[in-house]
Amino acid sequence: FKNPHYAAGRTTMVHLFEWKWNDIADECERFLGPRGFGGIQVSPPNENLVIRSRNRPWWERYQPMSYILTTRSGNAAQFASMVRRCNDVGVRIYVDAIINHMTGTWNENVGTGGSTANFGNWHYPAVPYGRNDFNWPQCEIRPEDYGNNAERVRNCELSGLKDLNQGLEHVRNMLVNYMNALIEMGVAGFRIDAAKHMWPRDLQVIYSRLRNLNTAHGFPNNARPYIYQEVIDLGGEIISRNEYTPLAAVTEFRFGLELSRCFMGQNQLRWLNTFGPHWGLLASGDALTFIDNHDNQRGHGAGGNILTFKRARQYKGAIAFMLAHPYGKPQLMSSFNFQDTEAGPPQDASGNIISPSINSDGSCGNGWICEHRWRQIFSMVAWRNTAGTGAIVNWWDNGSNQIAFCRGSNAFVAFNNDNWNMNQNLQTCLPAGRYCDVISGTKVNNNCTGKTVNVGSNGRADIVIGSDDYDMILAIHRGPES
């Protein structure tokens, strides 16, 4: 369950938060496929409670009403068509699976697919679930439970969300049927929402009953779905990420916190020469890595001081380091703009999601940020693909916040997070030649629109990153783009 089954040469997924299925399919064909992205995490595809009284917050999608594939992102046919079109251009789809709970109790009780529920009786007829399918007696997780009571963290309600009992055959069957239907449609795996709140032994049974990936969508024989379990473990709690790594991969929340600290200037970049398990991170093969996610970019979930698109210069530095470093399986965040941390995606007066528009410079409009379309970010996705499995070589630092390194003999990157200029003659690992920096510009008609780097026959080059430059990164690599 730890292999994402990316198409050959691809390494990176992006979370297209709250995107509609038709828009995702278009994005696969016009951008993500051609640019070498490996996959997409999509918002939960199953029916959720419509919460009009809060003007359709993003988090209504974390309140399941049923496993019918109808949401604001689209219906089952649109979902199936998206998976087909994305797989056809080499981009995999991973589903955010909410299997810990159903909805909370609300005055409104109609779902995005038209299903209703009777919250007072724990009755969700469209699944169907009844009271006996939930943990009983009902209780709510208290803050102190995280320190000392694993039983309550797993069997009581998370924020009042009705807590399913995954120990029961009926519940397991409903969940496995839902997930297997998605595998049949061609998805490559799942994010397991709130995995900390479920017993590892129950999850193990559920995973073991999942079918192999669909060979009609280009997957090899006997391929298991990629599973990354959302476990927030920043240390000091009764439940550890290590209870989940024997089952499948785990979201490594410490990764983005540490890199955010570095690129916010609270820890020197030079220390990153030992980044990885030495820093208390999971084994590389167990880790799904990211800087921010849909929760902590708006102070939900683990919270903490995380870089996001709102601090773009430092954010791009952290993202570029994530993509340049061989540790983990990276996931990019692609956001909609927000001030109000509860606000849902751009929507019209009827609550329909408004599609992102694409500006002439390739960026998004209509309220969508589309970090994955920022040149500095998509260029580093290609850089990582080119670096492949090459190890870090030729590490250099100035004893402070200027660092540089190579991956194998394919790709070179440098960062300057000091407030003085970087101007160094450094050993790259690249053949002699003229390269375009893929951060400050692109290569057009064999000329660089940004910085040019001349690598000499000894492999050395002058590397210049001014402290006032638009970005703190410089990156070159083999291949046509650089």
Ligand code: LAG
């Ligand atoms: C997750 N991971 O474990 C998701 O990443 C996270 O986004 C989900 O919370 C959570 N677990 C449940 O799937 C989000 C919001 C919550 C929201 C919840 C359900 O962060 O704030 O709770 O989704 O919509 C909301 C209200 C609560 C209320 C609850 C129940 O904010 O005040 O008690 O709904 O009605």
Ligand code: CA
């Ligand atoms: Ca639970």
